[in-house]
Amino acid sequence: NAGVTQTPKFQVLKTGQSMTLQCAQDMNHEYMSWYRQDPGMGLRLIHYSVGAGITDQGEVPNGYNVSRSTTEDFPLRLLSAAPSQTSVYFCASRTSGGLYEQYFGPGTRLTVT
Amino acid sequence: GNSVTQMEGPVTLSEEAFLTINCTYTATGYPSLFWYVQYPGEGLQLLLKATKADDKGSNKGFEATYRKETTSFHLEKGSVQVSDSAVYFCALSANFGNEKLTFGTGTRLTIIP
Numbered sequence: 001n002a003g004v005t006q007t008p009k010f011q012v013l014k015t016g017q018s019m020t021l022q023c024a025q026d027m028n029h030e031y032m033s034w035y036r037q038d039p040g041m042g043l044r045l046i047h048y049s050v051g052a053g054i055t056d057q058g059e060v061p062n063g064y065n066v067s068r069s070t071t072e073d074f075p076l077r078l079l080s081a082a083p084s085q086t087s088v089y090f091c092a093s094r095t096s097g098g099l100y101e102q103y104f105g106p107g108t109r110l111t112v113t
Numbered sequence: 114g115n116s117v118t119q120m121e122g123p124v125t126l127s128e129e130a131f132l133t134i135n136c137t138y139t140a141t142g143y144p145s146l147f148w149y150v151q152y153p154g155e156g157l158q159l160l161l162k163a164t165k166a167d168d169k170g171s172n173k174g175f176e177a178t179y180r181k182e183t184t185s186f187h188l189e190k191g192s193v194q195v196s197d198s199a200v201y202f203c204a205l206s207a208n209f210g211n212e213k214l215t216f217g218t219g220t221r222l223t224i225i226p
Contacts, residue, residue, distance in 0.1 A: 004156070042117070042202060042216030043157075058213060090156055102214070104156030 002026050004105035006091050012111045013081040021076040021108050023091030029103070030096045032074040033058070034066065035085040037107070043090065049074055052097075081112045115140045115207050119217035126193055126224055134188040134220050136177075136203035144205040146170075146179050146186040149215070151200040160188075160201070195224045 007022045024075075025032065033048040045058030048070040063085060065077040078085060088109050092102040121136040138144065145164045149157040161170030166181035175190045186203060203217040 040218050042204075042218045043214070044216075045213050048213075092156075101159045101162075102157075104158070106154065106156045 004091055004093055004103050006089075006105040006108050008108060009106070010109050012113065013078070014113055015081060015083060018083050019078050019081065021078075021089055021091075021110070023074045023076065023105060024039065024072050025074075025091075025093040025103070026072065027093065027095075027103065028071060029093035030071070031102075032068065032091065032093045033102070034064070034074070034076045035090045035092065036085075037086050037090060046076065046089075078110075081110075083112045086110060086112045115144070115205060115215045117203050117205055117217035118222050119201075119203050121218075121220070123221040123223060128170055128195055128224055128226050129192045130224075132188070132190040132193045132197075132222070134201055134203075134215060134222070136186045136188065138184050138186065138203075139203050140184075140205055140207045140215075141208060143181075144207045146177070147201040147204045147206070148175070148177055148186070148188050148215075149204060151202065151219070153199070168184070170176065193222075193224050195226055198224045219220055 004025045030051050035043040036048040037043045044060050049055045049064040056068050088107045090107050091105040094102045116139045118137050123211045147162045148160040150160045151157045161172040163170040163179035169178045177188045200219045202219045204214045
């Protein structure tokens with residue numbers, strides 16, 4: 001049982017490039033979320049999904065796309081990277097009944113130059 | 114809107130010292146309150162939670178009491194260990210089962226032997 005896994009661990013992009021951050025969980029959790037962590041700002045919700053085929057925007061969705069074709073995977077796409085997207089990105093999941101405990105992945109540190 | 118304010122770090126203590134990390138919140142209604150911990154190189158883990166006023170959450174020797182009258186949820190531990198060195202985040206969920214966790218900025222704790 002690997003829990004929530006994220007790849008890559010580190011990534012450097014140039015402004016305007018696109019990429020996909022991968023997130024997978026093997027706990028059969030219905031709910032998955034993406035957060036970004038910035039110094040002095042805590043974590044902020046980007047997008048979330050309550051099940052395969054269903055996604056919704058969080059607090060800071062601009063510049064990011066998501067899709068949820070399977071229960072296990074929830075990739076985050078940066079369409080045209082900007083320096084403001086330099087951050088640490090965390091994926092999280094929980095069951096529909098686990099109202100209070102989200103399981104977080106180890107994070108992806110992204111730098112956009 | 115909802116917000117969480119944590120004491121600024123970093124906090125450095127000697128082993129076996131008493132720990133308090135202050136957390137206050139602003140929210141409408143009756144939020145649920147959480148403390149998450151992030152060990153070096155890892156994702157966040159739920160440390161403890163409280164879902165209604167006067168509830169006390171506890172885990173691994175840490176405690177926090179939900180004080181509605183002072184809108185606070187301070188984290189305490191009577192005798193810290195080197196292994197407690199981590200970043201601690203206070204968070205709230207304003208709606209039952211809502212995906213959006215509102216996080217504080219985090220407090221880095223270092224325990225020296």
